[in-house]
Amino acid sequence: MKIILRSGAATAAIGVGLSLAVLPAVPAGAAAAIRVPCNDITALKNAINRANASANAGRIVLASHCTYSLTAPDNADDGLPEITGDVTITGRDTTIRRAPSATQDFRIFHVVSGGTLTLNSITVSGGRLSLADTMGGGIANTNGTLNLNRSIIRGNEASQGGGVHNFGGRLNLDRTTVERNTNTTVGATAGGGVFNTDSGTMKMRGGSLINNRSPIGNGGGLENIRQATAHLNSVSVRGNTALLGGGIRQTQRGVLRLTSSTVSNNVAVSGAGLSNLDSTATLMRSLVTRNTAINNGGGIDNPPPSRVTLIDSKVIRNTPDNCSPAGSVPGCTNPDPANAVTLPAPQLPAPATESKSRR
Template identity: 65%
Template sequence: MKIILRSGAVSAAVGVGLSFAVLPVVPATAAGGSHVRCNDITALTNAINQANASGGRITLASRCTYTLTTPDNADDGLPEITGNVTITGRDTTIRRASDATQDFRIFHVMDGGTLTLKSLTVRGGSLANANGGGALNEEGTLNLSRTVIKDNDALEGGGLANTAGELNLDRSTVERNTAAEFGGGVLNDGTLTMKGGSLLRNRAVTSLGGGLENRTGSASLESVSVRGNTAIEGGGLRNANGSTLRLKSTTVRDNVAVSGAGLSNNASTATLVRSLVTRNTAITAGGGIANVANGQVTLTASRVVRNTPDNCSPAGSVTGCTNPTSASNTVTPSTSQLTPAADDIKARD
């Protein structure tokens, strides 16, 4: 069999090969967005700046950790979000280096900005004198999808702080974050919507709202596990200052506080629908729910049971919530109550 190569075809093929050889290699920036190589912080910074200017999607390397050693500006590890920015990964982490010499949070969404994070872990942000260790949403929109906010700390809002903005969490987890004051996991002074996921083992060290401090906002949690959080008041959740809180198909369990271990509702409105508050422990009262300052708590097909030392305080303040006859005024939590079992997430009564 003869193979015939025509001279014109050969010339064309050679020409095409040379053309490809001289083309520069650049990240995709068209409709497909930008692709950032593993731990290329300069490229990530440039991609965010470009997305701020023109909008766009940034795709990070799968199963990679992007480590920030110095801040981009005074308080933020990455550029402030002023445009419409989407960052997507797969088992991908963005973190502040454990040996970083400066304190900074990871993300900061500014007024009018929108940041969407998908399949990421954000961890290690630290700000002793400011809010939002993992991310601060300041009058913007922050969307989290299948994202973990973990091991961050701040003055307020150890994991997330939402200031007059919109915060949406979809099947996301806020875990092991610490606030010196309000909101170990989340501080909400805006609108918060959370569907699926968990508020897990967060801590407000000297103040209020271990898992969530809904300080001056509106918060809706559906199919969420609020578990193992601690605070002085409102171990799992605190709803205060005329705020509104709605729980649907949500479990509040194994939280610890001096008062209001599961939920502290202070001069606010809380509605629980098909939800369970159980096995929370208060040092003084309100093991399940502390409802004070003329607050209103409504239980619809919901149970508040097996909390210590009581289910609801003051007695009779929550219609449909009764206390065990053996309820006492004080209790000393055991070590196991202060550190709930990690694999015990199933709601039981």
């Protein structure tokens, strides 16, 4: 659907008790887990349909160290059935991907309104929606709940939210990496890694937003827009590129809070670390450093009436300046121009030559 996770009797008894104590609790009345053989796509789709229909949380266990390759979509835009119920999919070094040989474009997962998807130790990769105004190359969450635990969202593509698109829903990432996702080079593009919009809430604890790209758009790592809220705790945002907001860009009354996080080595025309427009950002015990802008806001670009608050945080060693306009971020100072070293303007990576099929 298109839309605009020893020996001895006594000793043995104690050992068994300890082992059971560390297993995850299973809710009373929960259905037995559905186990899916390695790369059995039909069984995977059937398992999702069964989990969707379950009166309790539907649990699916995938094969360890296995890649499930989707060669064709299940519906118009999604590789797997839409998530309409409460579905948990658990793997171990397990990948679900759009196969390199697939001839049609599709994302991997779509959580619709009221649905909940939890992915545990799963890599989602290769999702691709190459046309303009497409959303969520890896996963789209539309007014639902998406939980990503110890997972990886890698190498996906869409116009908005190359990795993940969260429209008005709840997005929770725990020790999860979003890397090497990209926006298309057509249409209104933003959020190479994650696009959080329309009062959506994003909470990320641990993990990283790394090397995501928005070649002709904004928010290389994260685009936070339209009264959306993003809380990043102990997160690394690095190596991302975009026109505005190489690491993070927010606008239209977005609310951002960074705690014990680092924004580094991002590149943009303006606002290489953070581009903050008509929005509010609070940085607590965080660091913005070694980001490079071609024009201004090497660390933070914060035009009025936007507001950035630094609490035990530093914005240092960014090029050509730390914060722009000068004085717009209390506690952020720029180097003395008389002692500044002039560096050549960095070049954004050239967009890849477009040779993608059109649907």
